[in-house]
Amino acid sequence: MSTEGPTSSPTEPPPRRPKVIKTNQQQVFLYVVLTLLLSLATVWGGRAMLHNSETLTFAVGTPNSDEALFAAKLATLLKNNASRFRIKIVNNADNAKALAQFDRKQADLAVLRTDAKVPLRARTLAILEHDLVLLLGPGGKKIKSLAELKKKKVAVVAENESSLAFVRSILDIPDGPDAARIQMAPQGATLDKLFAPASGFGAVIAIVHASRAVRDKAYEQVAKRGGFTLNAIDEAKALARKIPGISSETLTAGTLSASPEIPDDDLDTIGLEWLLVAQSRMSASTAGELARVVYENKSALGLDNGFASRIEPASVEKDAYVMAHQGAADYINDDTKSFMDKYSDLMYLGAAALSVIGSIFAAIYAKITRIAPEKAGELSTAVLDVGERIEHAHSLDQLECLQDELEGILRGAVIGLRDGTISTDGLDTFKLGYEFVRDEIGMRRDYLKRHCGEADKVAQDTAPPQQDESKIVVVKTAQSA
Template sequence: MSAEVPTPPPGTRRSRPSFLNSNRRQVILFAVLTLLLSGATVWGGRVWLRDSETLTFAVGEANGPEARFAAKLAAMLRATSSRLRLRIIPNADNTRALTQFDRKLADLAVLRTDAKIPPRARSIAILEHDVLMLISPGDKKIKSLAELKKKKIALLTSSSTNLAFVRKVLEIPEGSDTNARLQLAPANSMIDKLFTSGGYGAVIALDHASAIVRDKSFEQSARRAPFTVNALDESTALTRRYPGISEETLATGLLSSTPQIPDDDLDTVGLHWLLVGQAAIPANTAGELARTIYENKAELALDDGFASKIEPADVDKSAFVAAHQGVAEYINDTSKSFLERYSDLLYLAVAALGVIGSIFVGLYTKVTRVAPEKASELATAILDIGERIAEAKTMEALEGLQDELEGVLRGAVIGLRDGTISSDGLDTFKLGYEFVRDEIGMRRESLKRQGGHDDNVVVVKTAQSA
């Protein structure tokens, strides 16, 4: 080669071409914009998906447990920023509330399992248990319901509606003379007083399990005059005969710790208070409502203890009131609750990333990207050198063209390495380079013959040029 091509000093680093820096900045900018716009899309989708949904809740009298529970639930939904809202519809009593529910004029209601169950009612949660206790004076035990029917009975309860339930358990028909033996005790009556002054041979106490635990009057009566709580041996038969009745257990020491009453776990019967919803409520709505209730049940307990131990709905197929489909799905597969809760947003995020990313990729590749120079475009510079070969009259001029050609080649090699030149048209560049290189060689031979130089002179001249 006639001239030495200068090389950069060792250790120096070639700066990145400006257009490559521009492309890199564009890629970073588009990536950031993709994430920001996808996040904005997901946020907007979350707002849209969480658009509030209002459920109507039919309740009985304002001071009843159903109305007070509904008010607590409505407040709790607001406090937890749930998308669900409640509109409470008051009624004169719970029977009318259930009628309203049965006519599809309400989405939610509270019912006791001895009530007439609307066919479209589906269980959301078990709010409370009512427990029946059969009590006899002293250490006298009542062995059967048949024996109980022969005694004068006082019904100690906070609700007069329980009278009909006890008649059903004792199988006392309406208008029977036996009705005289079953009398509603005055409110707040003491057990020992009913036995001593009332002349009753048995007392049936029926109330919320949460209220019984809090009631200290049983322990006070037991200290004044002992009494016995009897097991109801017919409990299994009664639950089979009357599907709305449930088997319950009276735990040891439930009524009194000193003395301990009862002195052992006893079988009895009772009722469930259920929060029910219309079967037509969407599964995700029912599931979200159930999840919110289960996770915040401590905040839903009333001051008198009602709903203090909320339980999940019975999802068994043989349940007296079937669980709502959305509630059953939540209870049976709680490990997937997170994915179920956010699956729509995850799908939206993936879709947003795909669409927005594709738009920016297309915009970058087709519009904003500064493309590297094609190798075929360098052929123009090579051909320009080739056109000037014929004008080279001296060896020095020809060597200058040789240097230009080698400079173009070196620039192409460096550009291919750095990415400033693409490989498009590389074959064309190679063909042009070889053609011009051969033309320079032939022109050199021609000048040698014209000048009478031999090979040694040429070698010396080349060395001097170097």
């Protein structure tokens, strides 16, 4: 009699859950990487927006004027340096009309000389050039004061008609018959021709760029022929206080001519400044960046004729004739900014982006994608399922299979509790169920062993006695004999 009863097909163990901890760690790692990447993208996008290409309109005079040529050089420099700024040059009939366009807010940048009407919203970015007022007399004749010129016919050597009005203002000559004695010199006229007796001019007032006066060899050539005398303007400081926009200047010895040396000693005169101005509404960052570009590229922005070859920072004094733009003033007063000053905006943007994006991903992970750990109490179902199949185990082999399955459930529970894939909720229930089923398996094992031994004994008792085949053979042999 077989000790094995009817066997049932072994029940497949419940499918193991995926490694929750590994999956969750992968999700956390993925979200951290995405948070960093999106934060960097946000900072980069914010920086791109802050540094997006900005077109600035530059109002200038005629295309061949100094301010127009300077604007063209600045535009080329910005383009070559891959700057975010682009310069749109708008030409006008003269610089006065360019300033009028600037005053109407139709331009962001302009160049003005300090004797011009200054637009209310103009703010200085840089001093591009100084103009010197040279008081020249014929031959060796000295001119002791500006008052002497009121009785003389004076030629004004300058590039535009605005200088004529400026000379009349410093000589204090109102419009009328006396003003006619102050005339613009004919285009291209030399000092020799202006001082010729036929011309009738008793003096010449030349308004020239300081950088150009140093380079102009014409003064030296005329001086060698004894053609003019350079006179001091002793009223320079008084005029600077009286007329806004005028500065007191000093000509060092040999400025106009080295041989003969003209002047032969330092000489007082007056001057004007050429200013690069911007609208007061221009942002401080834009103005500061433009000022930085201009200051750091002086040699590249100077014209061949000398204009803008000695660029200076804007005056940040409160009593400056044209106030410095706040952005330029900030750059001038604090040329070396700290790392935090330069990148604080981007750092704040990055921190905000990191916080917001991180919070979003944390919420997604916690509420949607996170695989929650299985409760220990839920494993009790699998344990009890093993217990229900114990009574159907009719052999020790079947019982061992159930024992292995129960141990597998316990092993999985221990590992899960260790790595976090199983929570401690219902752990007492699981322990109670496990102990109960384990004891049931032990009792069933004892039962099967006991009944298996009894069945073997019964089989031995009921079996017929067996004869010794060797003895039977011997008997048959004797009978046959």
